[in-house]
Amino acid sequence: MIEFRQVTKRYDSDHTALRQVNFRLDRGELAFLTGHSGAGKSTLLKLIMVMERPSAGELVVGGQLLNKLPKRQVPYMRRHIGVVFQNHQLLFDRTVYDNVAMPLEVMGVPPKEAGRRVRAALDKVGLLSKEKMNPIQLSGGEQQRVGIARAVVNKPPVLLADEPTGNLDPELSAGIMNLFSQFSQVGVTVLIATHDIALINEMGHRTLTLDHGRLVSGGTPFQGGVHGA
Amino acid sequence: MVPESQRKHDVSRGARVSRSAGRQLMEGYVNHHRKVARDSAERLWRSPVASLMTWAVIGVALALPVALLLLLSSLEGVSAGWDSSARLTAYVELESPLEDAEAIAERVASDGRIDAVELVNRDDAFREFRVSSGLEDALDFLDENPLPHALLITPEASARSEAGMQGLIRFIEAIEGIERVQVDLGWLQRLNAVTDLLVRAVWVLSLLLAAVVVLVIGNTVRLAIESRRDEILVAKLVGGTEAFVRRPFLYTGAWFGLGGGILAWIVLEVSLWWLSGPIERLADLYRTEFSLSGPGLVGGLALIIAAMVLGWLGAWLAVKRHMDDIEPGEIAGG
Numbered sequence: 001m002i003e004f005r006q007v008t009k010r011y012d013s014d015h016t017a018l019r020q021v022n023f024r025l026d027r028g029e030l031a032f033l034t035g036h037s038g039a040g041k042s043t044l045l046k047l048i049m050v051m052e053r054p055s056a057g058e059l060v061v062g063g064q065l066l067n068k069l070p071k072r073q074v075p076y077m078r079r080h081i082g083v084v085f086q087n088h089q090l091l092f093d094r095t096v097y098d099n100v101a102m103p104l105e106v107m108g109v110p111p112k113e114a115g116r117r118v119r120a121a122l123d124k125v126g127l128l129s130k131e132k133m134n135p136i137q138l139s140g141g142e143q144q145r146v147g148i149a150r151a152v153v154n155k156p157p158v159l160l161a162d163e164p165t166g167n168l169d170p171e172l173s174a175g176i177m178n179l180f181s182q183f184s185q186v187g188v189t190v191l192i193a194t195h196d197i198a199l200i201n202e203m204g205h206r207t208l209t210l211d212h213g214r215l216v217s218g219g220t221p222f223q224g225g226v227h228g229a
Numbered sequence: 230m231v232p233e234s235q236r237k238h239d240v241s242r243g244a245r246v247s248r249s250a251g252r253q254l255m256e257g258y259v260n261h262h263r264k265v266a267r268d269s270a271e272r273l274w275r276s277p278v279a280s281l282m283t284w285a286v287i288g289v290a291l292a293l294p295v296a297l298l299l300l301l302s303s304l305e306g307v308s309a310g311w312d313s314s315a316r317l318t319a320y321v322e323l324e325s326p327l328e329d330a331e332a333i334a335e336r337v338a339s340d341g342r343i344d345a346v347e348l349v350n351r352d353d354a355f356r357e358f359r360v361s362s363g364l365e366d367a368l369d370f371l372d373e374n375p376l377p378h379a380l381l382i383t384p385e386a387s388a389r390s391e392a393g394m395q396g397l398i399r400f401i402e403a404i405e406g407i408e409r410v411q412v413d414l415g416w417l418q419r420l421n422a423v424t425d426l427l428v429r430a431v432w433v434l435s436l437l438l439a440a441v442v443v444l445v446i447g448n449t450v451r452l453a454i455e456s457r458r459d460e461i462l463v464a465k466l467v468g469g470t471e472a473f474v475r476r477p478f479l480y481t482g483a484w485f486g487l488g489g490g491i492l493a494w495i496v497l498e499v500s501l502w503w504l505s506g507p508i509e510r511l512a513d514l515y516r517t518e519f520s521l522s523g524p525g526l527v528g529g530l531a532l533i534i535a536a537m538v539l540g541w542l543g544a545w546l547a548v549k550r551h552m553d554d555i556e557p558g559e560i561a562g563g
Contacts, residue, residue, distance in 0.1 A: 051556065078468035079468035083466060089459070089463055089466070102464065108258050110253055110257045110260070
C-alpha cells in the first residue's frame with residue numbers, strides 16, 4: 001500500500017531530512033514510526049500526504065507514484081489518506097458532526113449518505129451522543145477521537161497518525177491504539193508516528209525506527225534499482 | 230469543469246458506474262453550492278456594520294460613474310431634441326424679385342430631403358422687424374428695405390443629422406440666386422464636442438472606480454481568508470480541491486458586489502428624486518425637454534450584475550494571491 005524506494009528528502013543543501021529510506025507496508029498492516037525528535041518522522045508522513053515531494057527515490061501509495069503527481073491531482077490523492085494529528089486540528093466554529101463531515105463535504109457526498117457515515121464514524125469512536133456539541137467542550141481524549149472519526153469517515157485505505165497520544169494519559173492512549181488496530185484488522189494500512197516506547201512495546205507491532213534521516217530498523221531490504229511504476 | 234469530472238471519476242473508480250450515482254453527485258454539487266452561498270451570505274449578515282460599510286464604499290464607487298453616465302445620456306437627449314427642430318434659413322439675393330424667390334422655393338421644396346419650405350416676403354419681414362425691434366424711427370431713415378426674401382426650410386427627419394445638414398447647406402448654397410444659408414450648428418457642435426469629451430472622462434472615471442471596487446472587495450476577502458485560515462488548512466488536508474476551498478470566498482465577493490450594487494441603485498434613485506424638481510424648473514426656464522432619467526429596471530439589474538461580477542473578480546484576485554500561501558504542510562510541524 002505504501003512503498004518507499006530509496007527515498008531521500010533534502011530541504012536545502014545542508015539539511016537532509018531523509019536518506020535513502022526503503023520500506024513497504026501492505027494492506028491491513030499496522031506499523032509504528034519512531035525516532036528521536038528531528039529524525040524525520042514528520043517529513044516521512046508529509047511525503048505520504050504529498051505536502052512535500054521526494055528529492056530522490058520513488059514513493060508509491062496505493063499503486064500511484066507520488067513523485068510527479070500533478071498538483072491538480074493532490075486533493076484526490078489525499079481523499080484516500082486519513083490523517084490524525086497530535087493537536088487534532090479540529091475547527092471550533094462548528095459542531096463535532098460538522099467537523100467529522102468535512103472529508104465527505106469536499107467529496108460532494110449527499111447529506112443523507114453523509115449523515116449515515118458521520119454517525120457510523122462517531123459511533124465507532126464512542127462519541128455518537130456528542131455530535132451536536134462544539135469540540136471545545138470536549139476533553140483532550142474526546143477531541144482526539146473526533147479527529148480519528150474525521151480521518152476514517154470516508155473509509156480511506158491509508159491512515160496516518162502523528163503523535164496521536166501525545167497529550168493523553170496511558171489509559172486513554174491504550175483506547176486510541178485499540179481503535180487503530182481495529183481499523184487495521186478491516187484492511188486499513190495504519191502508520192503511527194510516536195515516541196511512546198512503552199506503548200510500542202506493549203502493542204508488539206512492526207516498528208520503523210528513524211535516526212538522523214536513516215531507517216535503522218523495521219525497513220524492507222531494497223531489491224533492484226529504482227524503476228518507474 | 231475539471232474538478233467535477235475528476236470527482237466523478239474518483240467516486241466511480243472500482244464501483245459500478247450508474248446513472249443515479251452521477252445524478253447524486255450532481256445533486257451533491259448543486260447542494261454544496263447552495264450551502265456555500267447561504268453560508269457566506271450569513272457570515273456577512275453576522276457582522277452587519279462591517280458589511281454595510283463595505284457595501285457603502287462599493288455603492289458610492291458605483292453610483293458616481295453611473296450618475297454621470299445618466300447625465301450624459303440625458304444631455305445627448307437635448308441635442309437630439311434640437312435636431313428635431315432644426316431649420317435652415319436661406320437668404321435670396323437682395324435684388325431678386327419675388328418671382329425668382331418663389332421659383333427657388335419650389336426648386337428647394339422638390340428635393341427629397343426637404344419637408345417644408347416657407348417663403349418670407351421681404352416686405353412682410355421688414356414690417357414685422359419694424360414692429361418687433363422697436364426701431365421704427367431709425368428704420369424710417371433707410372432709403373430702402375435692407376432685408377432680402379428668405380426661405381425657412383425644414384428638412385426631412387432623415388436629413389437632420391449633422392452630416393445631412395451640411396449636405397443640405399451645400400446643396401442650397403449652390404442654387405443660383407441664393408445669397409447665403411444660415412444655420413446655427415455651432416453650439417450644437419460645441420455641445421457634442423463637450424459631451425464626447427465628458428463621455429470619455431466618465432469612462433476613465435468608471436474604470437478607475439471599478440478598479441476601486443475590485444481592490445476594496447479583494448482586500449476584504451483577503452481578511453476573510455486570514456480569519457478562516459484553519460478551515461482552509463483542514464479543507465486542503467482532507468482533500469478539498471482548489472475550487473472547493475475558493476468557492477466560499479468567491480461567493481463572499483459576489484455578495485459584497487450584490488449589496489454594493491443595490492445600495493448604488495438606491496443612492497441613484499434617491500438622488501434623482503431629490504434633483505428632479507430643480508431640474509424640471511431649470512429645463513422649463515430654458516424651454517427644453519431635458520429630463521434626468523433613472524437607470525430603470527433593466528439598467529438597475531445590469532448595475533447589480535456588473536457589481537457582482539466585479540465582486541467576484543476582486544475575490545478571485547485575493548484568493549489567487551493569498552490562498553496558495555496556505556498549505557497544510559505547516560500544521561504537521563517539523
